[in-house]
Amino acid sequence: MLEKQRQAEVFWPRLVANKLFRKPSGSHAFVADFPMAAAEDDFDIGGAPAPAVEFDGDGCSPDADACRRVKRPRPQQRANKTLKYRLFASTWNVGGVTPQDDLDLADWLDTKNGAYDIYVLGFQEVVPLSARNVLGADKKRVGMRWNELIRAALNRSAAAPSFHDQTDAKGGGGGETKQAAQQKVHPVRGSGGGELARDYRCLVSKQMVGILLTVWVRGDLSRFVRRASVSCVGCGVMGCLGNKGAVSVRFWLHDTSFCFVCCHLASGGREGDEAHRNSDATEILSRTTFPRGHSLNLPQKILDHDRVMLLGDLNYRISLPEAKTRLLVERRDWKTLLENDQLRSEVVSEGGAFRGWNEGAITFSPTYKYYPNTDTYYGAAAAAQGRKGEKRRAPAWCDRILWRGEGVRQKQYDRCESRLSDHRPVRALFAVEAEAPRNLNSLRSFFMSERFDGARGAADLLRKDDTTNSARFVDTI
Structure with missing residues (x-):
């Protein structure tokens, strides 16, 4: 107990200093299943999940990154290959409820209807x-429990193919072509040649107080992911504590940078609270900073990355009287409600806090605020009878998913019906593009491809020399 008190005493001045000097708050360390710069041999695909390891903020293998650049100069005639992946993104305010060990997340994660290449889950x-x-100090035990449930749900299903489209940069960048709709199947295979069950690994998991952002990728895709790092910004009490703010994660998939931001903005439905949310969003975008790497000019800010997604409990409300809002919700008049939605206004208005961001069409009921374990909105007349002093909060679309950047196409935007908390989870399905060099016949590509399965002995030879790192050798080539 004394040690915890000392940690709290140190925690306060550091947060205040971070706020004064506009630095991100929280640790840059994160939890992951594997070192991303390692050769495929390190992942033991099909075996038991690797133990979670905590890495520093410069990424899983900073030494391997030191010899590379973000944008390597290429001959003009050398075109890129465009790879299309399926990405599942979701946000869920779980209301401080600790999940039961038998909580089934399969419906939320849509594991029965298809295999996704990347899962981005914000809590x-x-x-x-x-x-x-x-x-x-952060209570990481609850976050670890959520990760255990996610791992069980993603890897529970029997053999399911994972896939991605491959289209030329010249011909495949436009609309939804017939060729793009046909997915090429790349099942995960074991040493015997048969298909294995789904194999998802935790790429990054980071928690700041109540905000948890966890990213999962297919096991056979993980070898193409590198330079993961995190950044935390607190915007809560005193403008610096982590009860509100954001956890951000960035990484490279092939030669394309991705950044995901999980937010919990200022709450409240009174006049002026919208300005507090806008201020939080501005603080997050300006204060979030990622490491440049060792002598590398890596992008440091959120908006500098190629593909960016922002999700979370953004807490924006509907600017209508409560009674009218409830009446329109009963009538399912989403058009009128969205015309008065505060976040939509910030997206479309000149000078809005989210000008330049995109959001899919909303065709589902407001996700806030419910009585837990019911389908009844908080403060509804019938349910509120006999509840003295209960605050009346109008329904609102507090939980949202936004994105920006080219190479992102939203396929679905909906909500799930879990009654665990006073919020409903919201999810979105995307097709995202990543650029990779077309010259896949090089020695480096050989080591990074499935053909390396039959030549794992080479990596074993490299490991016998303590001064040589196989990941560094592969990526240097």
């Missing part, structure tokens, strides 16, 4: 936002 309030949790 808010994984722990209650009490003073003890906000001022003390």
Whole structure:
């Protein structure tokens, strides 16, 4: 107990200093299943999941990154290959409810209807936002439990193919072509040649107080991911504590940079609260900073990356009287409600806090605020009878998913019906593009491809020399 008190005492001045000097708050360390710069041999595809390891903020293998650049100069005639992947993104405010060990997440993660290449899952309030949790050290045990449930749900299903489209940069960048709609299947295979069950690995998991962002990728895709790092920005009490703010993750998939931001913005439905949310968003975009790497000119800010997604409990409300809002919700008049939605206004208005961002069409009911374990909105007249002093909060689309950048196409945008908390989870399905060199016959590509399965002995020879790192050798080539 004394040690925890000392941690809290150190925690306070560091947060205040970060705010004064406009630095991101929280640790740059994160949890992952594997070192991304390693050769395929390191992942033991099809075997038991690798133990979670904590890495520093410069990524899983900073030494391997030191000899590379983000944009390597290429001859003009050398075109890129465009790879299309399926990405599942979701945000869920779980209201401080600790999940039961038998909680089944399969419906939420849509594991029965298709295999996705990347999962980006953002949580808010994984722990209650009490003073003890906000001022003390992060309660990582709850986040670990969520990750265990996610791992079980993603890897439980029997053999399911994973896939991606491959289209030329010259011919495949436009609309939804017939060729792009036909997916090329790349099943994960074992040593005997047969298909294995789904194999997903945790790329990054980072928690700041109640905000948890966890990213998962297919096991056979993980060898093409590198330079993962995280950044945390607190915008809560005193403008610096982590009860509100964002956890951001960035990484490279092939030669394309991705950045994902999980937010929990200022709450409240009173006049002026919208300005607080806008201020939080501005602070997150300006204060989030990623490491440049060792002598590398890597992008440091969120908007500098090629593909960017922002999700979370953004807390924007509907600018209508409560009674009218409830009446329109009962009538399912989404058009009128969205015309008065605060976030939509910030997206389309000149000078809006989210000008330049994109959001799919909303065709589902507001996701906030429900009585837990019911389908009844908080403060509804019938349910509120006999509840003295209960605050009346109008329904709103607080939970949202936005994106920006080329090479991102949204396929679906909906909500799930879990009654665990006072929010409903929201999810979106995307087709995202990543650029990779067309010259796949090089020695480096050989080591990074499935053909390396039959030549794993080479990596074993490299490991016998303590001064040589196989990942560094492969990526240097």
